[in-house]
Amino acid sequence: MAADRGSVEAVSCTGLAHAFGETRAVDGLDLAVREGEVFGLLGPNGAGKTTAIRCITTLLPVPAGMVRVFGHDAAKERMAVRRLLGYVPQQLSADSALTGRENVALFARVFDVPRRERAARVTQALAAVGLADAADRLAGTYSGGMVRRLELAQALVSAPRLLILDEPTIGLDPIARTGVWEHINAVRAATGMTVLVTTHYMDEADQYCDRVGLMHRGRVRALGTPAALRRGLAERRGADRLPTLEDVFRDVAGSGLDDHSGGGFRDVRSTRRTAHRVG
Numbered sequence: 001m002a003a004d005r006g007s008v009e010a011v012s013c014t015g016l017a018h019a020f021g022e023t024r025a026v027d028g029l030d031l032a033v034r035e036g037e038v039f040g041l042l043g044p045n046g047a048g049k050t051t052a053i054r055c056i057t058t059l060l061p062v063p064a065g066m067v068r069v070f071g072h073d074a075a076k077e078r079m080a081v082r083r084l085l086g087y088v089p090q091q092l093s094a095d096s097a098l099t100g101r102e103n104v105a106l107f108a109r110v111f112d113v114p115r116r117e118r119a120a121r122v123t124q125a126l127a128a129v130g131l132a133d134a135a136d137r138l139a140g141t142y143s144g145g146m147v148r149r150l151e152l153a154q155a156l157v158s159a160p161r162l163l164i165l166d167e168p169t170i171g172l173d174p175i176a177r178t179g180v181w182e183h184i185n186a187v188r189a190a191t192g193m194t195v196l197v198t199t200h201y202m203d204e205a206d207q208y209c210d211r212v213g214l215m216h217r218g219r220v221r222a223l224g225t226p227a228a229l230r231r232g233l234a235e236r237r238g239a240d241r242l243p244t245l246e247d248v249f250r251d252v253a254g255s256g257l258d259d260h261s262g263g264g265f266r267d268v269r270s271t272r273r274t275a276h277r278v279g
């Protein structure tokens, strides 16, 4: 829709709430992601990041509050929202028994990429994530980092305006993590797409995200550029060294952090065990 380009936010959540029984996973979330930015939703295990992402992608209903994606209401215009999205979930979404190219082609069919454009778009998506040379190998032979990049290609083949990545680098070694981020940034620079990413890794968010929202107990507790959040804490504390983003998080989350996070950001309970190798 021409009217929704430029003037509206890519994602806007107002008072979003979602509970599982007694657990208020998302509890009054306010969030605005600007078009074209890389926005990081940060927080420890159980903060509510995945639940929020699932509401935004329309995989979960929006029982309370409002979610809009480029102006479309996620509760009422689910198909319009889905057509704008590329989504890489935490769970493995590549098939080890297919080649990289076949995996991406499958997504091209599912997302209704026009038949005559499909082959070229698949090749382009694989090249964009650095898998051109490995395209015709079985995904079961890929390393963990290659699998994540393949999943990125799957999400990119429909040329989404908004790419949503749930813990894209969890379980990967530092070099593979850097590789994933470099490809995300290159695609973003080439297409201007908006990227919404969840992560536990504060150092990655600091380096690669334009703005971050620090989420704790179902709500965003602080929001801004990583540099501004760190400077803000330094000014409040009068610290002699610039605090890290993790310091900022500890400051906004207060003493309740350890009760809910299983010990801190690096204690990743939901490690993506399948990330090392498919199959």
Ligand SMILES: Nc1ncnc2c1ncn2[C@@H]1O[C@H](COP(=O)(O)OP(=O)(O)OP(=O)(O)O)[C@@H](O)[C@H]1O
Pocket (backbone or CB within 6 Å): 020, 023, 024, 025, 026, 043, 044, 045, 046, 047, 048, 049, 050, 051, 052, 270
């Ligand atoms: N399907 C479900 N049924 C019941 N409880 C759930 C379900 N999904 C999430 N929860 C609970 O909701 C809360 C928020 O979980 P969520 O997965 O959204 O957090 P998260 O920030 O993404 O953490 P993680 O990084 O561990 O996935 C947690 O207490 C979790 O146990």
